[in-house]
Amino acid sequence: MWSNLPFDVLAKIFSFLSPDSLARARSTCRHWNACVDTYPIATSFILLSLHHRAWFLALPTRNRGQHCYVHNPVIDNWHLLSLDFLPDPVRPVASIGALILVRPTNCTVLQLTLCNPFTRQFRYLPMSNIIRTNPAVGVVTLDSVQHGPNPNFRVYVAGGMSEAPRGGAMYELKLEMYDSMDDTWHVVGFVPTEFAVRLTVWTPNESVYSNGVLYWMTSARAYSVMGYEIDGHRWRGFGVPMADKLEFAALLCRNGGLTLVGGASEGEACIWELKEGDRWG
Template sequence: MWSNLPFDILAKVFSFLSPDSLACARSACRHWHTCAGTYPSSLTLPQHHQAWFLALPTRSRGQRCYVHNPVINNWHMLSFDFLPDPIRPVASIGTLILVRPTNCTILQLALCNPFTRQFRYLPMLNITRTNPAVGVVTLESGHHGPNPQFRVYVAGGMSEAPRGGATYEATLEMYDSVDDTWQITGFMPTEFAVRLTVWTPNESVYSNGVMYWMTSARAYSVMGYEINSNTWRELSVPMADRLEFAALLWRNGRLTLAGGTSGGDACIWELKEGDDWCLIDKVPSELGMKFLGGKRSWRSTKCVGSEGAICLYRELGSGMVMWREIEEKSEKREWFWVEGCHFIGGKQVQNLAIKGVFLQPNLAPSCILN
């Protein structure tokens, strides 16, 4: 029966498979392999698939990354031997990762699909910058496909002064994927440029026309850039002077904040109208104790979020605390434990410092990476 199914029906069936299952299906027979190649939509995962957690070593330990498959609760290793340079992730864009090479202090950005082994540098910025803040806006068109339309904003950073030395760059540049060009779009107070350069870890969240960055100067605070009006503002953070870690997250279009205090809980807040933060959840105490290992300190905790998911993590071998929505567009959610990566294919994996990102895996080639 399966060999007699029309290609369009078979492709629809394939679209419900996770990437590892789809890869197995493609290798089953010539008919299925041809179907997957003829109907590339079968390689594009729909929105109902859960995002995967990608862990990239923060120090160069060979060209590879580690991936957690939430469907079968298993870890895989992906080789990055196709990359020209070691990289660090900046943000996910649909089914692609925005990355930056780590072997150069000057910012240059690139796009990568680790599953199709495609990679392409973006054009160089108009102004040479070191350590600026980076933000991403993914447009609705192609948000979940292999060829998303997006814009990248780069603010602040250090640049060369006209008479030698270096100075804080008080300008903002924007990259548009449609035009494949950078342009200077605005300015900022020098004080903001300093804070974005020195006290911002590069993670950003875009929500309702505003690009947000977390800054850790003295107490935590949030800096916001309103794109349409080209204005800057600052937001307070709940328990700002007591938090041991704080991270901005994107969750279903809303600005969300995760943070934890010494001897206390890790909490999740959501920004409401009037720039008020509302506590929406806490990490269950038993999971928090397991995550901390009895140390009662949230220092060195990292956090990443995606549509309907939040992950607290540390090193590759450490366990992760995961938060997921049970039903789409529902307030029902659950916390659970994910074991760290210790073995892959029966071989022990060295514990590494990592930078994590959520990604919708996709096996369809992307034309914007050609």
């Protein structure tokens, strides 16, 4: 009976499955696998999220093997997923719908890859127009899903080192943006030299997007934050609380706003939210 169901009916049923169940379902037979490929929007993250709470995914921060951990909130259970299908060891850049954008850890030249740890599929994004090493990367997820099973997105690359016109290397000042809608990189602006240096040398983590601004935190003491206003094409920088005393600090988006989590070696972790005028509260 199941093999005779029309694809649109079967796809509707699949839309109620959790990510792990969908991955197992598509591996059952060629008919079901073809259904998932033929009706990607019906089995996309957007519709899945209507029926299932979001899963939490974590990758090790140090080289402890090619794997990641995912938490299923429905049954409150953790899963270990191997990433050995990827050709290189990676660290995460951002989640994009049901996919993960990653970058290699064994090469300084930026090569971004989209992967699905459940279906064990991946594809490389095109190389940027400017070959650069150790740049900062930021991701903005767009609302539209009309062009594929996941939201459209844009990737911003800032800083890094590139080849100088007369040989050697220089800090790259051009800001590039990859648009998933046309699968192409574009030069969209410039980065102040001071910011380009900090983004290259002192920015080990990726960005956080909040209210039209991409934020990066520098790891050099004292900690500080850099922001790029996408619509206005403006850069700005500001400090963080206890900047010279923090032993660890990280940015995240909470309730739509920028949040800072940090703490000293002998104290408890603290949480601050960014208010108007770049004030922390």
